[in-house]
Amino acid sequence: MSAILEEGEAERLLAQAIAGKLPDERGRFGPFGGRYVPETLVPAFERLEAGVREHLHAAEFQDEFRRELRSWVGRPTALTYARQLSERWGAEVWLKREDLAHTGAHKINNAIGQALLAKRLGAKRVIAETGAGQHGVASAAACARVGLPCSVYMGAVDVERQAPNVDRMRRLGAEVVAVTAGDATLRAAIDEALRVWVTDPDGIYYILGSAVGAHPYPYLVRELQSVIGEEAREQMLREAGGLADAAFACVGGGSNAIGLFYPLLADDTELIGVEAGGTGSGLGQNAATLATGTPGVLQGSYTIILQDNDGQVQETHSISAGLDYSGVGPEHALLKSTGRVSYISATDDEALEALEELCETEGILTALETSHAFAAARNWAREHPGKRILIGNSGRGDKDMPTLTKYPAKVRSYAAA
Numbered sequence: 001m002s003a004i005l006e007e008g009e010a011e012r013l014l015a016q017a018i019a020g021k022l023p024d025e026r027g028r029f030g031p032f033g034g035r036y037v038p039e040t041l042v043p044a045f046e047r048l049e050a051g052v053r054e055h056l057h058a059a060e061f062q063d064e065f066r067r068e069l070r071s072w073v074g075r076p077t078a079l080t081y082a083r084q085l086s087e088r089w090g091a092e093v094w095l096k097r098e099d100l101a102h103t104g105a106h107k108i109n110n111a112i113g114q115a116l117l118a119k120r121l122g123a124k125r126v127i128a129e130t131g132a133g134q135h136g137v138a139s140a141a142a143c144a145r146v147g148l149p150c151s152v153y154m155g156a157v158d159v160e161r162q163a164p165n166v167d168r169m170r171r172l173g174a175e176v177v178a179v180t181a182g183d184a185t186l187r188a189a190i191d192e193a194l195r196v197w198v199t200d201p202d203g204i205y206y207i208l209g210s211a212v213g214a215h216p217y218p219y220l221v222r223e224l225q226s227v228i229g230e231e232a233r234e235q236m237l238r239e240a241g242g243l244a245d246a247a248f249a250c251v252g253g254g255s256n257a258i259g260l261f262y263p264l265l266a267d268d269t270e271l272i273g274v275e276a277g278g279t280g281s282g283l284g285q286n287a288a289t290l291a292t293g294t295p296g297v298l299q300g301s302y303t304i305i306l307q308d309n310d311g312q313v314q315e316t317h318s319i320s321a322g323l324d325y326s327g328v329g330p331e332h333a334l335l336k337s338t339g340r341v342s343y344i345s346a347t348d349d350e351a352l353e354a355l356e357e358l359c360e361t362e363g364i365l366t367a368l369e370t371s372h373a374f375a376a377a378r379n380w381a382r383e384h385p386g387k388r389i390l391i392g393n394s395g396r397g398d399k400d401m402p403t404l405t406k407y408p409a410k411v412r413s414y415a416a417a
């Protein structure tokens, strides 16, 4: 597991992570992270890094951010005891309800935080990338809220596939730009946003949507999303009577997972990240980056990626668009290497089954991404009877209805009776 770290190194790095000392001043999480970008991009990243250092933890910014989280996003989000699911699983199951946050997922925490930062840095306009459109919608909403024009770069293939979200973004006042270059999906959209950013790094602010990419983004996004774990920790102590034995979160780029896990690193809670197992273990059939990938550089960061023996980045597959990415945030690569967090995967079918079970038992239609965490938690509960489990319910599933109509719901047990 710790193949990349020397003897003793894992312990030292984990202690640093827990002490809040990572990333280091070069943006590194042990061997991972950093900033591997072309010369032309360096000034934009340095300007952003200086802005983050000046404002992110300043009282004025934090006051404004916390106020927006409370009054506009709707935080703190609830902690829900899943009574029927607990009975079925033989466990005590608690859900951190990011699906109740404005625009329906955790992504808004990051989007509003960065939009407020853009304002403070004097940006004239904002750009963002999006894959399935969830981060694009959150960015469009956040930009409308702070009063900045927003352009969302989106692969042409995704513009076609995600028409309802394209319409949502436009209604929220954003310009949606279809990117036809490269694979015409998320990776191409990020590349295009970076290309546009360098044309005017002073006037443009780039809101990146997950804990990925070059420094300072993985750090910035973690800091903004950590509100999930901070709240959940306090709520577990107050409402559940103690911390969880195990916590689960789905991992695409890794922002909701790092947001939940980071404040729990020093605790005894077992932390488990769940990736997309897709349709099988073959290359291109899944997006189980940490579970099956190897170290390499992707979009400015040294992390774990899905690549072939020649270093060619692999296509991925997942039923959930939000997990369908061939890289992962560098902090997760470190946490895996230290052994503090384990990363497993759930298949498309397991996710669908879990989604249905949650609907039926708790009246919650969760996102397909999130369903992967439920599937893994359920398997874990069976092997560890009687434990207290916390699941990061990253978003709601209304957006997945077009996909779900292809998989008709099974006849409910009570309907059949």
Ligand SMILES: *Cc1c(COP(=O)(O)O)cnc(C)c1O
Binding pocket: 105, 106, 107, 134, 135, 209, 210, 211, 250, 251, 252, 253, 254, 255, 256, 257, 322, 323, 367, 369, 370, 394, 395, 396
């Ligand atoms: C985008 C998304 C994810 C995956 O992104 P992370 O950065 O890994 O959190 C997970 N769940 C939902 C609901 C999403 O919209």
